[in-house]
Amino acid sequence: MSTAGSGDEGPVIGLDIGATKVSAGVVDARGQVGERSGSLLRGRTTPEAVRAASFEAIDRVLEVPGTPRAIGIGVAAQVDSTLGTVWYAPNLGWKEVRLAPSFRERYGCPVTVANDARSAALGEWKFGAGAGATDLLSITVGTGVGGGVILGGRLLAGAIGASGEIGHTVLVSGGRRCHCPARGCLEAYVGGWAIADRAQEAVRKDPSAGRRIVELAGGVDPIDARVVGVAAAEGDRLAGRIVRTTSNYLAHGVAGLVNAFNPARVVLGGGVIEGWPHLVRAAAGCVAETCQPPAARAVRVSQAALGRDSVLVGAATLARTALGESSVGAPDEPRPRVRRGSDRAVPG
Amino acid sequence: MSTAGSGDEGPVIGLDIGATKVSAGVVDARGQVGERSGSLLRGRTTPEAVRAASFEAIDRVLEVPGTPRAIGIGVAAQVDSTLGTVWYAPNLGWKEVRLAPSFRERYGCPVTVANDARSAALGEWKFGAGAGATDLLSITVGTGVGGGVILGGRLLAGAIGASGEIGHTVLVSGGRRCHCPARGCLEAYVGGWAIADRAQEAVRKDPSAGRRIVELAGGVDPIDARVVGVAAAEGDRLAGRIVRTTSNYLAHGVAGLVNAFNPARVVLGGGVIEGWPHLVRAAAGCVAETCQPPAARAVRVSQAALGRDSVLVGAATLARTALGESSVGAPDEPRPRVRRGSDRAVPG
Numbered sequence: 001m002s003t004a005g006s007g008d009e010g011p012v013i014g015l016d017i018g019a020t021k022v023s024a025g026v027v028d029a030r031g032q033v034g035e036r037s038g039s040l041l042r043g044r045t046t047p048e049a050v051r052a053a054s055f056e057a058i059d060r061v062l063e064v065p066g067t068p069r070a071i072g073i074g075v076a077a078q079v080d081s082t083l084g085t086v087w088y089a090p091n092l093g094w095k096e097v098r099l100a101p102s103f104r105e106r107y108g109c110p111v112t113v114a115n116d117a118r119s120a121a122l123g124e125w126k127f128g129a130g131a132g133a134t135d136l137l138s139i140t141v142g143t144g145v146g147g148g149v150i151l152g153g154r155l156l157a158g159a160i161g162a163s164g165e166i167g168h169t170v171l172v173s174g175g176r177r178c179h180c181p182a183r184g185c186l187e188a189y190v191g192g193w194a195i196a197d198r199a200q201e202a203v204r205k206d207p208s209a210g211r212r213i214v215e216l217a218g219g220v221d222p223i224d225a226r227v228v229g230v231a232a233a234e235g236d237r238l239a240g241r242i243v244r245t246t247s248n249y250l251a252h253g254v255a256g257l258v259n260a261f262n263p264a265r266v267v268l269g270g271g272v273i274e275g276w277p278h279l280v281r282a283a284a285g286c287v288a289e290t291c292q293p294p295a296a297r298a299v300r301v302s303q304a305a306l307g308r309d310s311v312l313v314g315a316a317t318l319a320r321t322a323l324g325e326s327s328v329g330a331p332d333e334p335r336p337r338v339r340r341g342s343d344r345a346v347p348g
Numbered sequence: 349m350s351t352a353g354s355g356d357e358g359p360v361i362g363l364d365i366g367a368t369k370v371s372a373g374v375v376d377a378r379g380q381v382g383e384r385s386g387s388l389l390r391g392r393t394t395p396e397a398v399r400a401a402s403f404e405a406i407d408r409v410l411e412v413p414g415t416p417r418a419i420g421i422g423v424a425a426q427v428d429s430t431l432g433t434v435w436y437a438p439n440l441g442w443k444e445v446r447l448a449p450s451f452r453e454r455y456g457c458p459v460t461v462a463n464d465a466r467s468a469a470l471g472e473w474k475f476g477a478g479a480g481a482t483d484l485l486s487i488t489v490g491t492g493v494g495g496g497v498i499l500g501g502r503l504l505a506g507a508i509g510a511s512g513e514i515g516h517t518v519l520v521s522g523g524r525r526c527h528c529p530a531r532g533c534l535e536a537y538v539g540g541w542a543i544a545d546r547a548q549e550a551v552r553k554d555p556s557a558g559r560r561i562v563e564l565a566g567g568v569d570p571i572d573a574r575v576v577g578v579a580a581a582e583g584d585r586l587a588g589r590i591v592r593t594t595s596n597y598l599a600h601g602v603a604g605l606v607n608a609f610n611p612a613r614v615v616l617g618g619g620v621i622e623g624w625p626h627l628v629r630a631a632a633g634c635v636a637e638t639c640q641p642p643a644a645r646a647v648r649v650s651q652a653a654l655g656r657d658s659v660l661v662g663a664a665t666l667a668r669t670a671l672g673e674s675s676v677g678a679p680d681e682p683r684p685r686v687r688r689g690s691d692r693a694v695p696g
Contacts, residue, residue: 182638
């Protein structure tokens, strides 16, 4: 057992590792975020660079350096939560990165690692728009599309803790190439990167219709979902069409998932939803109209409540599970191996 | 408590109500089917006609009339298992039919009602190709497409017991009309009725290429999946193309579902799979090639083992759960209300 660090009264830290930024925060047992800190990665996404940025962000939120009670990491990646290993993180360029050990060594406390959308699902379930639901489908539409599913009051895990990877269900068989090995995935149509790709293609195909979008972006290559949203809000027709198509794709994808999982609650969050919140209403309408009627009657679709904090909060909540703080337990979640670091804090 | 009927030693009956036939069987605790009996419906699918055919089939398998210990019904329908009510059964033409009460009255024993593909999933999990799996996705491709999912050793239920309705996930957004309110569902491409529709369209579009299929079927309207299979086996090019396209659609649909649920085992069954078993190998190949690599490595795809008995066996297994015979329990399944009928057997 460690004598330094890992104090029973120390804070629980949530860490959100995204493709462009890491954010750390102190999260209390009611899911409230206290001190917080973020670091932009500025394209430096090697495991070493991300670790350094993460340590910096965590150290900044710790009142007494080196003494968190637990750290929960949510990362934009496929994760084996039992090992704390990232299998594959296309947006970070990682393959098989053991993430947990260096954090354990440095901070001498239990460390959990989970997929970010799965962490967000746990956050929304415990403290956000999914609170009180026994059967919840949480969908995060950001750069990529991910999710997490709670059924029968349990966060579904599956064989390797990847249940709820709904971004890679088929939406258009044989359709657009995805960043994963498949074609036609939901993510390949409504993920932020895919919206950018679709918009750039549309502009290249019809430059005169795309003039305003190019102006706002300062070129074709920098066109992203945000710029499309701005142009659509100005009344630009091409941008408006891209937003409507995206909305339509997402709505039909969500309706199919409601049939498959039969949740009582669907919560939609992530950057794309925050930018275009009317996509939530469109999805709700499509669920009501096209789902199997009994499943449609049983479900409510709403927007996520925790915003950018959902990953932080969910990751910290998962870390509390590892501590055995059962009030936030998720029994089907693979139990992380809880190990203590050495007495000396050693940079990972 | 009842004195007549519902003897503790009586047999447990499984009943499979399909669109064309009802089948009853005595199922023992090891999932073995003893006495069995079937009745063709010959187009008479009103609730009254189906009840009469079911009673006839059940009575025939009962050694001592009127004394089953429990009856489990699997029906091609959306079901509220807690009430024993069929919400909607498009292939039977039913809407909101209370199925359990008349069986309870007649046989004086507990009666459970579940979706047929969900029953098949339970059968395959307990006694078939999914035996021993903690995380199983069972897919039935018959006239329609259904399924059932076991994760963490529990049959997923969802808000109304409809989790696993994977036939109505989107495969081609905005695609072919389904029998459900949506478009482009997996079922609308690979269900038996959809294969028949696609084949008839192809033949109408190119009558010379479709000559052999029409010959075998005796016309365009009678073309079904079976005839397409026969023609393909003879080397007919159009039929071969329809089989290949179907295989491709199913494979991509399955791969997306493996990403979403992260099972360790996928079991494919139902009439279409029995007719075209090579679709299982195609699906396994597509999962290996296009799924997220860690999920792909964790899963094995195989053919169902119980054949036409899977619904019977699963339905009877579910009925045993209602009796509290916990060795076959599925904790997340909505608990059916167990009621005893009157002492006198009254036809429903």
